[in-house]
Amino acid sequence: MSDDNPSANLPALSKQVTELVLAGSLSHAEEAFAEAADQFGDLAVVEVLNNIPPQVTALHMAGFDGGKLSLTTLLVPPKAWADSLAFIAATWPDDQIEDDPERIAESLFAHVHGVAFATDDEERRNELLAAASATDHGATIFAILFSLAPKEILEVAGEVISKGPYLTGQTSSDSDVVPVAIALAQASEDGWDRALFELFPEFRHSADLADAEYDDDPDAEPSILQRSTKELLYRLRKQVPSTRSAKTSRRSVGTNIFS
Template sequence: MSDESKSSESNSNLPALTRQVNELVLAGSLQHAEEALSKAADEHGDYAVAEVLATLPPQVTALHLAGFDGAKTSVATLLVPPKAWAESLAYLAATWPDDMIEDDPERIAENLFNHMHGVVYATDDEERRHELLSEASSSDWGATAFAIVWSLAPKEILEVAGEIGSKGRYVTGQTSADSDIVPLAIDLAKASEDGWERSLLELFPEFRNAADLADVELPEDEDEESEFPHRSTRELLYRLRKQVPSVRSAPKRSSRRSIGTDIFS
């Protein structure tokens, strides 16, 4: 069979595969959905699977990807298009139980970090990584999602923000405590300055300029009043919950303007 015939066959099968994956995910059969995608990848190639993932409703993509993290292999994690992943982030909030937000917000934030880390670093493709981070941080809910992750290590984020502001592309990421979150923060800043500062605005609502962060320190005691207060993990989780778009309306990018210059120039 010629490549043209394979492509034609693949395109004709996409709507049926999309419906199948959609129904399996909504039925809670994530593993079967993964098997369908894996079979399609073997028969029609990765591009066909990416096309299917691009046409799934974002709330379905969120349900599917929520079942996987960096510790689990997922065809969807490897191939989800950056825009489709970015649009699905808001809907992750709809999967979080209210009692868990109240009683164990850090656990949700850790799961969100595992999810984001798993998607962003699923491959060694730096260009795809930057596209994922840029798209994911281009909306208000994306900025809030990153801020939720940053809230697990606000002191380290504050330190690395100051380092990025002063050293630009020569940032080392060295902070007072080792954190897996710092490399993600640095990669976001490299992928999208606007997205990075947008996420900082969410965590530190009084932030207005990266230079202001250089001399600000958070207290060792979390109960001590901070010179530069930040939103709690719980508060940010509820903020993202409120940002879940209506399933009747397509997600839109934020019109918020960039507030800085190229920090890595």
């Protein structure tokens, strides 16, 4: 890119990044972002991420987890990230939901945690979590994360009910999911409730959870209706938007979604 005007280069950069991601060259896409940031500043990357298709952002970000920091992770705008999450289930192998749902959920956790906690900017974190949880697919995603530690999530729910805005984040659990749950509750009351009720569909009001107790004895009759990790993963898969036109031939979800 030789032009010093970033606006003139954004369409070309957007096209370049999109083509690289769809070709599977995620590292080269990151290099293109790094060059743009060096030449035009971080806002050029933000603008591209605001304009490329959300399914491309999903495919790109799926290549980075909490241990692989990228410019996209650091700079993705909250709305662009929230939109991309609608497509993330299309990046999973078709048989993995059935065979190893916990592994997918843990990978999803690494993604969400990696983006939300990429920096110490609390305002950005709140905006990211609020935007992500404001959608149906976002609520399902957080419910998937919470399904990894349902007993601890009920404990957090009790803290939210009793302390409200004075929630301290102190619980008896050292589960990695707890900080994300607390951050979501602090960022968006509505988003927290949506995710909670997606996991525990019998509850419709936070007060219903005040006296709820979770029995983790596998032989005991469940006292609380809870969706399993696998069930929630399938729900998210069904929420993936289709980009296929009515005239195209039917293909698998994983192939179709990025065509």
